[in-house]
Amino acid sequence: MDFNLSSEHKMVQRMVRDFAQKEVAPVIKEWDRKQDMAPFVLPRMAELGILGVCIPVRYGGQGMDYITLGLVCEELEAIDSTLRVVMSVHMGLCCLGIFQLGTEEQKHEHLIPLARGEKIGAYGLTEPGVGSDPANISSTARLERDEYIINGEKMWISLATKAHTVLWFARTAPKGEIPHEGITAFILDTSLAGVTRGDIHGKLGVRAGSTGWINCQDVRLPMGNRLGEEGEGFKIAMSCLDNGRYTVGSGAVGLIRACIEASVSYANERHAFGRPISRFQLIQQKIAKMAQSYEAARLLNLQAGWMKNQGLRNTKETSLAKWFATDASFAAASEAIQVHGAYGYSDEYDVERFLRNARGGIIYEGSSEIQTLIQAGYALGLRDDSPLRCELPGYDPDDWQTGA
Secondary structure (H helix, E strand, O other): OOOOOOHHHHHHHHHHHHHHHHHHOOOHHHHHHHOOOOOOHHHHHHHOOHHHOOOOHHHOOOOOOHHHHHHHHHHHHOOOHHHHHHHHHHHHHHHHHHHHHOOHHHHHHHHHHHHOOOOOEEEEOOEOOEOOOHHHOOOEEEEEOOEEEEEEEEEEEEOOOOOOEEEEEEEOOOOOOOHHHHEEEEEEEOOOOOEEEEEOOOOOOOOOOOEEEEEEEEEEEEHHHEEOOOOOHHHHHHHHHHHHHHHHHHHHHHHHHHHHHHHHHHHHHOEEOOEEHHHOHHHHHHHHHHHHHHHHHHHHHHHHHHHHHOOOOOHHHHHHHHHHHHHHHHHHHHHHHHHHHHHHHOOOOHHHHHHHHHHHHOOOOOOHHHHHHHHHHHHOOOOOOOOOOOOOOOOOHHHHOOOO
């Protein structure tokens, strides 16, 4: 086992850290209060190559590995979760889905502009009445000659009003005894006639990001925009979630680290009873617990990234990493507020925003309750991963870093 990061890993880590700390951190409170995304964020992430970090060069990306993707997510969420959410939906759920299951024609038409950041991607699975039970989606796709007619509405879609391309999941066959067998995946162009969308405001956290709804009313989509085979959509959706959960877990590692750094800084500056509060054992206990959680969460996510690099199925590992890290990040943010006392309860300090953002991580892309059931299934021998027609490609630097 080699726990060292490569020089390339460290280079990207420094670049993303500099961007987040120098360009986003100074203005993030302002945009969080506005409940809007800073307009420079997506263009700047595209300019830096972040939006295509782990896509092969021949498809418009930077040709880095999946561990690099995890490190990027850690650095982004150490400043604000909204930055990491961009990577979760654009890269984890959308780009990697097309990379894994798309045809060469689809990769050249859709993946290249996404990886270059010329277009933004999103993921349309959740519906107004369907969250943790995606097999029961009601959106439909009806084939007429050489086009699919798409109808339905998706809710709680990150980047809904920013995205140009959405992986859209719809029912192409009536619900049967096994509901998920009638679901198909599509690459939806949001500029098509019949697509409407809007933002959701009043969220507890992730306020400086775009979250919204997308509605399709008799949208005509060419057959060439179907991703995978008809009826394969549920497996595609779940495979995409393996990638999305990896980014969420990696981001949560960064949030824990941010809580540690904020708590250590405040505890060394704040005095009570004639000495810094960092000298009090109960304060030390809180920070020690954060440090323990950080190391454990970091290793779980690095393991998942390593497995992705090897081309190994990692549903179990990404689920466990996401579950542990997001629960730990919420606990760390709560304790960070306690360290800050009354100041932590106001948005004068970042820890208040950390807590609000961390709460979302234990809900989206599979709640902690869903991850508990997944892990119980593995532990009890009740769960066995179904084989995929196309696995996510493992990392091959000789292949990924060439433009051929």
